[in-house]
Amino acid sequence: MGWELKTDRPIYAQLIEQIELRICAGIYPPGSRIPSVRDLAQEASVNPNTMQRALAKLEEDGLLYSHRTSGRFVTEDTEMIRKTRNKLAKEQVQVFLKKMKDLGFEYGEILSIISDLAEEMME
Amino acid sequence: MGWELKTDRPIYAQLIEQIELRICAGIYPPGSRIPSVRDLAQEASVNPNTMQRALAKLEEDGLLYSHRTSGRFVTEDTEMIRKTRNKLAKEQVQVFLKKMKDLGFEYGEILSIISDLAEEMME
DNA sequence: ATTATTGTATTAGGTGCTTAATACAATAAT
DNA sequence: ATTATTGTATTAAGCACCTAATACAATAAT
Numbered sequence: 647m648g649w650e651l652k653t654d655r656p657i658y659a660q661l662i663e664q665i666e667l668r669i670c671a672g673i674y675p676p677g678s679r680i681p682s683v684r685d686l687a688q689e690a691s692v693n694p695n696t697m698q699r700a701l702a703k704l705e706e707d708g709l710l711y712s713h714r715t716s717g718r719f720v721t722e723d724t725e726m727i728r729k730t731r732n733k734l735a736k737e738q739v740q741v742f743l744k745k746m747k748d749l750g751f752e753y754g755e756i757l758s759i760i761s762d763l764a765e766e767m768m769e
Numbered sequence: 770m771g772w773e774l775k776t777d778r779p780i781y782a783q784l785i786e787q788i789e790l791r792i793c794a795g796i797y798p799p800g801s802r803i804p805s806v807r808d809l810a811q812e813a814s815v816n817p818n819t820m821q822r823a824l825a826k827l828e829e830d831g832l833l834y835s836h837r838t839s840g841r842f843v844t845e846d847t848e849m850i851r852k853t854r855n856k857l858a859k860e861q862v863q864v865f866l867k868k869m870k871d872l873g874f875e876y877g878e879i880l881s882i883i884s885d886l887a888e889e890m891m892e
Numbered sequence: 893a894t895t896a897t898t899g900t901a902t903t904a905g906g907t908g909c910t911t912a913a914t915a916c917a918a919t920a921a922t
Numbered sequence: 923a924t925t926a927t928t929g930t931a932t933t934a935a936g937c938a939c940c941t942a943a944t945a946c947a948a949t950a951a952t
Binding site: 824 | 930
């Protein structure tokens, strides 16, 4: 999963979401060290300041912590990660259902559209 | 459906989406006149320039057209509206499924979460 | 001890978005 | 004819975001 940054939203916000996602998906496992600010910034082709801003927010939330010179690490609190994952999933579903409802789709229609598109996407 | 504007994305982009949504949902019916730029701006509590920007984009797309002094109207092309609605729905589903997949959810799990939350949301 | 790497902080400049304040042009309403 | 309303355009200011260029502090590595 590469860094997918669009221009229609603040980059730092997108970085927060994508790093959060990597933690929840286990790409950055609990307790593991993540790359340095500068390395991550280069990976994502953004300014180190922008990456630092995103990391500081995740640290504030408790998903990351830093050791002054040895680097930054994912929390060992797997329960917090699990809750975060569930919270994100619930938000996704709610936003999705609201938009579909606003577009005038019924519950049954939504399920059939999903099943149509899910095959090509969920492998 | 009031104007729900968040601060994490450009306002004009959100206005485009919400007006598009109103057209697709039939709140602004085909051929009908929509409120003036100034009135819409006041409704949404935004600057007239910002509203104008959104309307200009929808006009460029063909969903709206304007008569110099009598106002702005929704296209009579119901086929275009139908296609737009389907395009938006497909996009929503794809974005949703991708995010859920990235979070590590299987197809079956997604369906069960939806059915859990759908009751309280869909009517 | 010295060096390199880490997180962190500061300053300056550029860009896009939004608002505010006008103004103009066209035409519907009176 | 005059007035009011419509879409449209212009200019200036403020703000948030992003980048660039540094610099500092702490400590792991040598």
